[in-house]
Amino acid sequence: MTLQGVILDIDGTLVLSNDAHAEAWVEAFKKFGHQIEFEQVRPMIGMGGDKIIPKLVPGLSSEEGEGKKLADYRKELFLNKYASTITPANGARELLLKMQDEGLRLVVASSAKSEELSVLLKIAEIDDLLEETTTSSDADSSKPDPDIVKAALNKSQLQPDRVIMLGDTPYDIESANAVGVDVIAFRCGGFDDNQLAKAIAIYDDPAELLAQYDHSPIS
Structure with missing residues (x-):
């Protein structure tokens, strides 16, 4: 698929x-x-x-x-x-540009409040790349409940088997997996590989995924 x-x-x-x-x-x-x-x-x-x-x-x-x-x-x-x-994760903007070049739709699924999310997107230097975002106001319950990922799927109108999620915590993985979405995890959030074991792949940060893009689950 x-x-x-x-x-x-x-x-x-x-x-x-x-x-x-x-x-x-x-x-x-x-x-x-x-x-x-x-x-x-x-x-x-x-x-x-x-x-x-x-x-x-x-x-x-x-x-x-x-x-x-x-x-x-x-x-x-x-x-x-x-x-x-706060600083951007290594390679964040470059990875998103690559995914856009590949024709992938990008949608944010964050537990942050909208005001916080706006600040974070600017810090990450990706605020100009994203049109679709979901925040805590779009969900009754935050991660690890699946509400925010469900909201992201509804907003993008994509099926769970046609998307993949990028996350950094076991709560991202639990939330996404509950609605049938696989997760690629990054270690830069501070969680170890045992905690991220249910991800389909683990990379140090966006830059490492970008460097291995053609051999990754996202390609």
């Missing part, structure tokens, strides 16, 4: 932002009186705040009360303090 499109995770996949997200969470939790260590939250990056907050502080919800205030504060911290520390 000929590949027609690629679903793109952004954080950790096309921008090196996962540590910055974790730092913002630690600072936000501290602001609201919760002592959460970096090592506790870092393995959860790739999930949305709707998952992270109740996992770390049972009883809190990102949708209401203190949990919503915490989530909103984390977003402001991320945008105003931590975003400036």
Whole structure:
């Protein structure tokens, strides 16, 4: 079956932002009186705040009360303090240009809020390459639930066996696999090969996939 499109995770996949997200969470939790260590939250990056907050502080919800205030504060911290520390993943723009040249449709499937996603796409230097994006507002539940990948499929109007997803976390893989989409994973998000074992291929970063493009599952 000929590949027609690629679903793109952004954080950790096309921008090196996962540590910055974790730092913002630690600072936000501290602001609201919760002592959460970096090592506790870092393995959860790739999930949305709707998952992270109740996992770390049972009883809190990102949708209401203190949990919503915490989530909103984390977003402001991320945008105003931590975003400036983020760099593009090696080869991100070049890989997307190659995929476009090959006639593949590109659609973003990110757990980020739309305001955050806009900043991240600019940092990755790919904001001019993408027309179709899905964000947390397009899904009831974040990864590892499949809602965001489903939304990306609906927006692109492509079948699961005609697309492949690029991601960097086990949550990307679980989310995509749940709706029949295979994943190519990148190590640059900070997860190891055991955690990414259900991907159909693993590369260090976009640059390595680009270098091996003709012999990769995407070609």
